[in-house]
Amino acid sequence: MRIETEQTVAQQSNNVSTSSTHSQLKQGLLFVLSAPSGAGKDTVINTLKEQGMDFHVVSSITTRAPRPGESEGNPYHFVDVETFERMVANNELLEHALVHDNWYGQPMQQIRENLPLGRDVLLKIDVQGGATVRQKVPGAIFIFLVPGSIEELTSRLINRDTETDSERQLRLKNAQYELAQQDYYDYVVENRQGHLAEAVEKVRSIIIAEHCRLHPRYVSL
Numbered sequence: 001m002r003i004e005t006e007q008t009v010a011q012q013s014n015n016v017s018t019s020s021t022h023s024q025l026k027q028g029l030l031f032v033l034s035a036p037s038g039a040g041k042d043t044v045i046n047t048l049k050e051q052g053m054d055f056h057v058v059s060s061i062t063t064r065a066p067r068p069g070e071s072e073g074n075p076y077h078f079v080d081v082e083t084f085e086r087m088v089a090n091n092e093l094l095e096h097a098l099v100h101d102n103w104y105g106q107p108m109q110q111i112r113e114n115l116p117l118g119r120d121v122l123l124k125i126d127v128q129g130g131a132t133v134r135q136k137v138p139g140a141i142f143i144f145l146v147p148g149s150i151e152e153l154t155s156r157l158i159n160r161d162t163e164t165d166s167e168r169q170l171r172l173k174n175a176q177y178e179l180a181q182q183d184y185y186d187y188v189v190e191n192r193q194g195h196l197a198e199a200v201e202k203v204r205s206i207i208i209a210e211h212c213r214l215h216p217r218y219v220s221l
């Protein structure tokens with residue numbers, strides 16, 4: 001039997017750095033945030049950024065027209081259908097999908113540039129996109145944001161007033177199916193009406209906790 005003395009324990013701890021895994025392999029983590037339209041993805045992301053969290057939100061490309069107040073790169077890269085099809089053909093997109101009659105895609109380049117620099121990357125995508133990313137990059141961390149209720153979601157979209165009535169109806173119809181997909185995610189965070197701070201704190205805690213894993217879920221693309 002080997003009895004460990006204070007000296008042997010001290011020798012062992014000299015040989016093994018307590019945080020070797022974390023300090024040597026520091027790489028960013030890939031997060032996926034999905035939710036029905038109007039559940040609060042942008043609001044949560046913007047609040048985390050205002051609080052000083054440093055992560056890169058992938059600017060998707062889309063063929064939809066910019067809304068009032070949006071411009072190239074903010075929050076999307078707006079491209080025509082021909083450009084979109086070229087990027088698909090050149091394998092430049094991690095995933096792409098037709099949502100609400102418009103194409104959306106996630107450029108791979110932004111992920112490849114940021115992760116090796118130790119910067120987390122967040123993909124803000126719908127559930128179809130989330131399913132594709134789960135297949136291609138199972139090591140990503142999947143977070144689903146839900147509203148307190150469908151009624152809350154409806155009034156948020158009405159108050160936001162960024163879609164026509166028929167667009168809003170389509171989003172609410174799709175929300176039923178999208179909410180049913182939450183079971184495939186690692187985390188579900190409720191963003192209740194008037195309780196934004198609570199939801200933000202939960203997402204923030206998830207990000208911090210994922211970095212504290214003994215073996216963080218690093219991915220390579």
Ligand SMILES: Nc1ncnc2c1ncn2[C@@H]1O[C@H](COP(=O)(O)OP(=O)(O)OP(=O)(O)O)[C@@H](O)[C@H]1O
Nearest residue numbers: 037038039040041042043156160192193194195196
């Ligand atoms: N907890 C909350 N309480 C009240 N209002 C909220 C809350 N979270 C978000 N909102 C409001 O709900 C509306 C929708 O939020 P947001 O635009 O962030 O949703 P989204 O999920 O990014 O939608 P989309 O997918 O359509 O871009 C916004 O007007 C926002 O201010």
